[in-house]
Amino acid sequence: MGESKCSIDLVNTGLKMWCTLGIQVPVVCAPMATGSTAKLVTQVVLGGGFAFIPAGYENVRHLREELATTRSILSSSGQSHSLRLAVGVGFYGWKLDQDGDGANAMLDAALQAGVRAIWFSFGSELGKYVEYVRESDTNTGRKTLIFIQVNSVDEALKAVNEWHADIVVAQGIEAGGPGANYAPPAFNLVSSILSALPPNAPPVLAAGGIINGAQIAGFLALGAAGAVLGTRFLLTPESAYTGPQKAALLISDSTSTVRSHAFAHARGTFGWPGNIDARGIRNKLVEDIENDEELSVVQERLADATKHGMSDYMVIYAGTGAADLHDIVEAQDVVKELYREIIARLRATQSILIEPKKVVIEPED
Template sequence: MAGVAGGELAAAVHKAGGIGFIGGGHTPLNSLKAEVDKARSSIGLAADDDLPASLGVGLILWRLEPPFLSPEAAATEPDRWLRYVLHTARASSLWLAFPNGGDWEGWIARARRIEAERERSDKVRLVVMVQRVETAKEALEWDGVDAIVLQGTESGGHGPAHEFGAPLASLTSHLASHVPNPASPPFVLGAGGLSSASSIAAALAPGVLAGVVPGTALCVADEALLPRAQKELLVHSSTSESVRGMSWDEARGTLGWPEGVDGRGIRNKTSEEPPKVAGSEEGRERYSRAVKEGDVERVVTWAGTGVGDVKRIAPAEEIVRELMAEVVGSPQL
């Protein structure tokens, strides 16, 4: 959750019994370092302590690849980031998302190679997020993967466009015969429209998913990085106001996403503009002013279809407990 999942939110989810991830790759490395420091401070870790497996780091991979980076930079930046995450931040869980070229196995091998450069007591838990059943089936066979996040079109933020992906229930159904035992790794986790205890219980009921990944519900946590005005907007928005498109990315100039990926957020003036208008020089200037002014009528507020179930701003621990209220046992995030 770029711009939302910082160190304090990840630490709060960890304390609540879930698995919290700090979002990285979308801002300079120093920003990620600051958020990792916040997480360490929040749970009382020393600088040379490994982060617990339930407090990890996630990376948006296309930002570390060509054409976003020059070939020269792309030859060194991925290793630099992974060495920070695995050696300096000492993360024990790593979430990889959105490689532009689809070279998942290359990224997995790179992460394992960097991991092996430092002695550690436990193996790093490696999570990959995919948007298609075909890719999920392949991922079940990839060496080195511990968990797969299956992302449906209901997901807020960036995810599968309607013509590329499918709702989570459909993805889960088509993958069912390939997951004989959800309690065995690699675990399959579901993402998309899961902002209430009942929706989570329904997603887990078929016995395919080992856990769930709520996003929108935690955007309104006290600890989330999202500005207060956008949290208030989420609380007062309905499911019908959650829409997919590329106009926000055109206006922001964030156009390196892999094929078939667009963004889902709360409908506003920017999303109603055709992409070419939003991405024009005038459109980008207009959006930049809106960011400075905190204008939620133009600035994107990412949100999935579960936004209609988001009713209040609250501490992350309370949100996690409420989300898992209908599931027996510990929180599965």
């Protein structure tokens, strides 16, 4: 990779967004509530990408600790030279709704840390939280980029026209973890959103089942500004997934994942909108939920399996791309590999733009 913080121009995106975020590769690590850690987030950033700390189901104290750890790691690596923190924080809209007055405290924890971006997902009233961030920025004189995750064209139009998102994240049905069960495949969704949005619309990022640079290059060619990856970063030493969970991902195949409400029910994380389920590895836990096993029994089995490292009864979120992952690779190296793959694929496709040489066919005798 080049030395410039704006070397993303090499792939012809021409987007100021990447320079604002201070990254070199059009890759974002998703805010994975059960998979991300401060170490993972910082290593993605140090590799040249961007990453989000998940607020998830945690409290203010935990979020502040994660932000402080992130700042400490980046500072020790010589990457933090200002009050701005080179990461983002992801929030579930429905969870902020449940938090009531505590929602502002959660948002304040991120904003006071000076994060560069806030990600909102899974909420019908995200506008009030977007407005809170905007008002905070006005008072402090900073600019925090707003990412809004969507699963349909209508949601994208609302994110742009009503909530004035800075970046739209188009999540397809292939995505691991929570997602909308009505979402089309990522390629179709991104294409439809790009067609529906006006020319001056904010950048669109593709999400769902993406694991390599060739796929990212395809989305760049389609018109997306980059891609969001989750499952690829779970198979890193820095992720929060345990050894048994990673092992289950490594042996998965194209039939291993399923969309289900079972994962949330087993974990006791209730409050999701009705059309939101999740994609993960189908195992005995999912089968028991589908067979109407008593929920308390399932949760006891989950706790015991987690304690003893039995992956056949753990919650293992994973996207459809998991089947093509066969190694555990450090997060920095993942980002660098993705960059090389993107550039190689884009350069390879340039050949179709070269005017073919004129071929002269000699007449037969």
